[in-house]
Amino acid sequence: GFCLNRFLFFLLLFIGMRWVLLRSVRLLRCSSKAHVFDKFGSTPPAAEVTPDGLNFVSTFLQKEVFVRFDLKADDIPTFTEKLIASHKAHLDNFVAIPAADVKPDTLRALAEQDMNFATNVSSATFPYHMSSDKAVREAGAEAENTFEKYMVEVGQREDVFNQLEAFEKRINDDKDLKATLTPEEIRYVQRELRDFRRQGLSLPKEKRERLVEVKKRLAELCTKYSQCLNEDDTKHSFTKEELEGMPDDYISSLSKDGDSKYFVSLKYPDVVPLMQKCKVEATRKRMDFLNQSKCQEHNVGLFQEALTLRKELATLLGYSTYADYKLEVKMAKTSKTVFDFMDDMKVRLKPYAEKERAHLIELKKKEKEARGEDFDNNLNSWDMQYYHTLQRETEYNVKDELISEYFPLPKVIDGLLEIYQQILGLKFVEAPTLPVWHEECRPYAVYNNNMPGQEEKLLGHFWLDLHPRLGKFGHAAVFPLQPRGKRADKTVQLPACAMLCNFTKPTADKPSLLKFEEVVTFFHEFGHCMHGLCTEVDVAFFSGTNVEGDFVEAPSQMLENWCYQEAALALLSGHFQDNTKPLPAELRESLVKAKNVDTGMMNLRQLFFASFDMTCHSQKEGDAEINSGETWAKLRKEITLIDQPKDTNPSANFGHLMGGYEAGYYGYMYSEVFSADMFSVFEASSGGVLDKEIGKRYRECILAPGGTVDGLDMVKNFLGREPNNAAFLKHIGLTA
Numbered sequence: 001g002f003c004l005n006r007f008l009f010f011l012l013l014f015i016g017m018r019w020v021l022l023r024s025v026r027l028l029r030c031s032s033k034a035h036v037f038d039k040f041g042s043t044p045p046a047a048e049v050t051p052d053g054l055n056f057v058s059t060f061l062q063k064e065v066f067v068r069f070d071l072k073a074d075d076i077p078t079f080t081e082k083l084i085a086s087h088k089a090h091l092d093n094f095v096a097i098p099a100a101d102v103k104p105d106t107l108r109a110l111a112e113q114d115m116n117f118a119t120n121v122s123s124a125t126f127p128y129h130m131s132s133d134k135a136v137r138e139a140g141a142e143a144e145n146t147f148e149k150y151m152v153e154v155g156q157r158e159d160v161f162n163q164l165e166a167f168e169k170r171i172n173d174d175k176d177l178k179a180t181l182t183p184e185e186i187r188y189v190q191r192e193l194r195d196f197r198r199q200g201l202s203l204p205k206e207k208r209e210r211l212v213e214v215k216k217r218l219a220e221l222c223t224k225y226s227q228c229l230n231e232d233d234t235k236h237s238f239t240k241e242e243l244e245g246m247p248d249d250y251i252s253s254l255s256k257d258g259d260s261k262y263f264v265s266l267k268y269p270d271v272v273p274l275m276q277k278c279k280v281e282a283t284r285k286r287m288d289f290l291n292q293s294k295c296q297e298h299n300v301g302l303f304q305e306a307l308t309l310r311k312e313l314a315t316l317l318g319y320s321t322y323a324d325y326k327l328e329v330k331m332a333k334t335s336k337t338v339f340d341f342m343d344d345m346k347v348r349l350k351p352y353a354e355k356e357r358a359h360l361i362e363l364k365k366k367e368k369e370a371r372g373e374d375f376d377n378n379l380n381s382w383d384m385q386y387y388h389t390l391q392r393e394t395e396y397n398v399k400d401e402l403i404s405e406y407f408p409l410p411k412v413i414d415g416l417l418e419i420y421q422q423i424l425g426l427k428f429v430e431a432p433t434l435p436v437w438h439e440e441c442r443p444y445a446v447y448n449n450n451m452p453g454q455e456e457k458l459l460g461h462f463w464l465d466l467h468p469r470l471g472k473f474g475h476a477a478v479f480p481l482q483p484r485g486k487r488a489d490k491t492v493q494l495p496a497c498a499m500l501c502n503f504t505k506p507t508a509d510k511p512s513l514l515k516f517e518e519v520v521t522f523f524h525e526f527g528h529c530m531h532g533l534c535t536e537v538d539v540a541f542f543s544g545t546n547v548e549g550d551f552v553e554a555p556s557q558m559l560e561n562w563c564y565q566e567a568a569l570a571l572l573s574g575h576f577q578d579n580t581k582p583l584p585a586e587l588r589e590s591l592v593k594a595k596n597v598d599t600g601m602m603n604l605r606q607l608f609f610a611s612f613d614m615t616c617h618s619q620k621e622g623d624a625e626i627n628s629g630e631t632w633a634k635l636r637k638e639i640t641l642i643d644q645p646k647d648t649n650p651s652a653n654f655g656h657l658m659g660g661y662e663a664g665y666y667g668y669m670y671s672e673v674f675s676a677d678m679f680s681v682f683e684a685s686s687g688g689v690l691d692k693e694i695g696k697r698y699r700e701c702i703l704a705p706g707g708t709v710d711g712l713d714m715v716k717n718f719l720g721r722e723p724n725n726a727a728f729l730k731h732i733g734l735t736a
Helices: 006-011 019-030 075-096 104-125 134-154 158-173 175-179 183-197 205-231 248-253 268-277 281-292 296-317 322-327 335-371 384-396 400-404 409-424 516-533 554-564 566-572 585-594 599-616 628-640 667-683 692-703 711-719 726-731
Strands: 047-049 055-057 235-239 261-265 426-430 442-448 458-465 477-482 496-500
Touching: 075 104, 075 134, 075 158, 104 134, 104 183, 104 477, 134 205, 158 175, 158 183, 205 296, 235 281, 248 268, 261 268, 268 281, 268 384, 296 322, 296 628, 322 335, 335 384, 335 599, 335 667, 384 400, 384 585, 400 516, 400 585, 409 426, 409 516, 409 554, 409 566, 409 692, 458 516, 477 516, 496 516, 516 554, 554 566, 554 585, 554 667, 554 692, 566 585, 599 628, 599 667, 667 692, 667 711, 667 726, 692 711
Parallel strands: 458 496
Antiparallel strands: 047 055, 235 261, 426 442, 442 458, 477 496
């Protein structure tokens, strides 16, 4: 969620920390007809054999983790080829059944194949984001591209559509047949048909063929774009003098360039602290340029081509714009709703931003005079983080380095798990027998913890992979590895997910000490894990985070709020030299007071990202091709009051827009209206913010349903009323 963790977004605006969540979900959601894949490679110690003779790989804890992490670079293409061939065979078998003979159990078998296919796709594609072997990453990237192209073909299978449509008609005409299906199963049929119709099945053959070409090319462009970002290893060397203001721990963590210089990369632990703390403007300016021009030569052309193809896709499908096409199935529904929301917030925020900008320029003037340096009477893009941080330190007494000493990673993990256990009624147990893809990974099993009306039972598994390494996904995201769903034999496949982050590494004499914004990131991302693991759906199509794109962030944004609560901080914090000493009250109070410093500028910047996204995807047939660089610079100045550095075009590294969030970035702020409203229920509780009864209701109303209930209905069910924006405006420091 952007608000409590806005600084990571604002410095890494164009990369996007959570776009992979929806990119992964998008692939799984597209894969809505599936199969059980035969095991690949050597025979595991234990294996389940399905009725059709195909083996599930099942070597792990309680035979509940089926995703694989052991595929080699040479294995993945064969694995992918077999998976697709088997998937085609299952669909062929499905459509070969006479329409009158399709039964509820036929549908359930189809849903089970959906679940199994999604899990096996993860085995082939997840290595792209986490493997330490470049060849494996490349094979995983190619597999992802292959699967996406294949699912385009599946979306054009009129025979599958006709079979489902005939079954839906029978359901509607036969009350007895309908009574044998659950509401979730009926919704599954409806959603499958909706998605097929959105694939253009009603188009003439020539247009459908062109649509397939467009979608396959888009899949290829997105994979190439993200691959460039993941493999980027840009760095620049500076002398120690050029890194003035950076603490010794930071300097010692950098690799050296000879005897007198230090390499600074664009990885989060390097570039973010530098932009916040380095006193040398030329150093910040250089890193800002490198960050905002990252992958520019390679990715700008890919992004421009994607915009052209998306406009063509919308035209082929009969939509005015690509944004209209995407928004049709989201909470907002229409472009007008999104633009009205953004325009309203811009009007509210601009007066705050103008005053904040003037104040930061005055702060800059004083520092430049004290240092005897030239003053340009401007707030540049490489100044914003630095003077914002200086303001927090000098005017709000926020001492980031001292605060980080109270957040050693092991303590944060223990405290975070305890808080989630209390709120959601869970129990987390380390699971050392589960496989890992790197020695730093920590696997866990999740259980119910005897909440009223619940038995203690295994709910699923998750992995934590928290530090950066070459080739690993560069920011923070949760990857759904296997969905929850019921099998035809009534047993349940439990969900599993992985959380990939890039938190500060330990040094020779200190553990990993998290910046407070890293603690908030941890809380947010772990909220996505809980959304995936607390799901109670029977049909994998709806598992966990498979909700509307402009609602998916709300559950995690809501859970971020605990990072500022005294009761939670007592569990989360403990000095690295003495864990019994939590964050002192004066430091906690400084964080709370500074939470909404520069709220106008920071939130306008978030609206700028959303405005750029919507502008790019609101082009109509016949409109001139948009120039992404010029549009970015124009909107940034108009909305954020800050100039874009010359010769940079961050559309080359705005990963959201090539990974599932296109025409959807507005959702970060839009969903925060709902998350703030939901947190207000905890705030008002006589039992405090760790109230277990409200936590139980939250889990039942928001996390458990997955996509079986519309987002707005889930929120109303939890609140017991219609949502409003009063809590949100208060939350970001504005008045209604």
